[in-house]
Amino acid sequence: ELKVEQNPLFLSMQEGKNYTIYCNYSTTSDRLYWYRQDPGKSLESLFVLLSNGAVKQEGRLMASLDTKARLSTLHITAAVHDLSATYFCAVSQIQGAQKLVFGQGTRLTINP
């Protein structure tokens, strides 16, 4: 059974600092997604990572995928308050039911 774990689950950081959110998954997959959710809102797609070694960047966020280690990272550079949100990674299950399996989410708070 595919399991996805994120850490940390809660992260409070200062503006201007760098930090990384980690996403580990338990079985083979080479399709990984990052989503952002603001309080009371829906999920917004950030990145789609489709192959080993994939790296994508958008503004202060950069996501990477290592399928051999079954690990994806979401790196935040010089954080700003607007990036405060909950971030989810999700992995496509290849065998069996067609679904995305989500991590628990990382609630990121960026303080001025």
Next chain:
Amino acid sequence: EAQVTQNPRYLITVTGKKLTVTCSQNMNHEYMSWYRQDPGLGLRQIYYSMNVEVTDKGDVPEGYKVSRKEKRNFPLILESPSPNQTSLYFCATKVGDLMNTEAFFGQGTRLTVV
């Protein structure tokens, strides 16, 4: 504008009273799915549909039903809601091939069963 529309957005109901949460998409996507979101658990799949008249169970299907009579709509039915179905529900749609594109999510439906 590409949209996934859920209704209602908020619902408080009593145990045992049947309800339906609707989901409609205008993107002509084959794949649609329902998730529930609970604190500390992320999103868990309830049911999904690969196309019209094709539905299958996800991870937490107990207490729920779905139907897919037309491509754009995928309603979630709670025949006899119970308090443990209090949750935030999301409908998601995707182009048919699950692998290469992201899913688009509706605005969410916050359901409280008392």
